[in-house]
Amino acid sequence: MRIVAAMSGGVDSAVAAARAVDAGHDVTGVHLALSRNPRSYRSGARGCCSIEDAGDARRAADALGIPFYVWDMSEEFADHVVDDFIAEYTAGRTPNPCLRCNEKIKFAAVLDRALALGFDAVATGHYAQLETAPDGTIEMHRAIDMGKDQSYVLGVLTQEQLAHSLFPLGDTTKDVVRAEAAARGIQVAQKPDSHDICFIPDGDNAGWLAEKLGPKPGSIVDEDGTVLREHDGAYAFTIGQRRGLRLGVPADDGKPRFVLDIEPVSGTVTVGSREALAVDALECVKPLWCGTAPTEPLDCTVQLRAHGDEHRARVTVTPVEPVETSPVEPVETTPVEPVETTPVEPVETTVHVDLIDPASGIAPGQACVIYAGTRVVGSATISATTRVAVH
Structure with a gap:
């Protein structure tokens, strides 16, 4: 297959690209330029959007002997990730920009461009596993290294996107990845992992928002x-x-x-008090399903933070109901025009989550990712919470 390897400049994406090459794919490395002024984002080892990262990605591609390009995604990133982050905080919600970046940039804008250019799939250094079910459905499962599992931030991916994705590191631990990078002569073998939000230079979310919003x-x-x-x-x-x-x-x-x-x-x-933070029910909107949406109440687990615990839960999806509309009155002309009707628009599906294991500190705007065992069923955005009743 012809593969685009998304290369951030870190060790994970470099080894993922290397494994795609080893698998016999025709691989092209691509680094995403997410800012027209890269120094406006964090520089150095803590970030994933810096000038240094672009250079590290290029050197890794050279070591692998694959073509390398930089794709300018700065406009899409600003529109779908940075502006969304500001809007969500303005509305009193707590967003996860990594999920939004995966949904709108890495597996939408990038994948769309890759397919348009004749590539078959995009490979990334995320820690997650893909399996093909007996019915042909592509299932996403947790990585074997639970300390590095990133299925939570991938819970926004649809079946169509999963069918064109590769996660070569899902069956591997981070120690093995670093050792493999060193053995291949990849210079970023010991580069520290990125942390925090890539577009906030010093990690001071409140200060950054104050500058933007006043x-x-x-x-x-x-x-x-x-x-x-x-x-x-x-x-x-x-x-x-x-x-x-x-x-x-x-x-x-x-x-x-x-x-x-x-x-x-x-x-x-x-x-x-801390006790008042406990919630035992969630209302969620904008669900995205990795496969088929549940049609019956689902006994499952949910994860509510990127590195949070799993909570036993029962998830109920509200069926899509059509909105009844009145026919548009015909205009009296000669001859009389046929009666036209307004298109039926579905009500947005909602997801209700009863938490068997209550959770604390859950905020609207966070993602609720639903699991059946290790399989990711889908995700939805938390819109409201219900506190545990105090007796």
């Missing part, structure tokens, strides 16, 4: 509505946050307080 004053209140202090922007807070609240006045019981709720219109941030 001051938006509001209040921090307790569960009784008592104002504890004023703040400069609700976007500086996330549900479940404990550090950096600077409340000054301790709670009556002396215990730490956590962000429980964010009201974006008034900018009110509500804080309370």
Whole structure:
């Protein structure tokens, strides 16, 4: 097959490309330029969008003897990832930009371009496994190295995208990948993994958002509505946050307080006890299914953070219901035109999740990724949570 190997400049994508070459594929390395001014994103080993990374990717491609190109995806990245990140925080939600990047950039814009150029698939250094089911469906499963498993951030991929994807590292541990890179003479064999959000230079999310959005004053209140202090922007807070609240006045019981709720219109941030963070039900929207959507309640597990625990759950998908519309009245002409009807538009499918194992610090905007064993069923965006009833 003709393969595009997405090469970030790290050791994982380099070894993934090498394995695609070993498998006999015709491989072309591609590095994604996600900023028109790369120094506006983090430079050095901590990021994945730096000038240094582009050079590392090119050297890895040279070591493998494969063609190498840089694709400018800066406009798509700004529109679908950076602007979305800002909009979500403005609305009081907590997004995961890595999922959005995988959904809109790496496995949409890149895959679309690759297929248009005559390539068959895109290979990446993500840790996940693909298997073909007896009915021909491509299933995505967790990697064998649970410490590196990245199926959560891939839970946005559809069956069509999975059919044109390769994850050569899913059956491997990180130690093996580094040793393999060193044996191949790839210079990034010991390069540290990237962390944090690639487009925020110093990892200071709140400071970056403050520069983009400016001051938006509001209040921090307790569960009784008592104002504890004023703040400069609700976007500086996330549900479940404990550090950096600077409340000054301790709670009556002396215990730490956590962000429980964010009201974006008034900018009110509500804080309370750790116990008040526990939720046992989720409402989710915008589901994306790796295969067929469940038609019956599904006993499964869900993961709610990129490196979070699995929670036993029951997931119920609301069937798509058509919206009834009235026929458009015909215009009186000669001859009379046929009666036209407005197209029927489906109501957006919603997903209800009952958590058998309650979770804490879950915020709207986060992704709920659904698993049947190790298989990824799909994902949806959390829109609301229900707190555990206190008896």
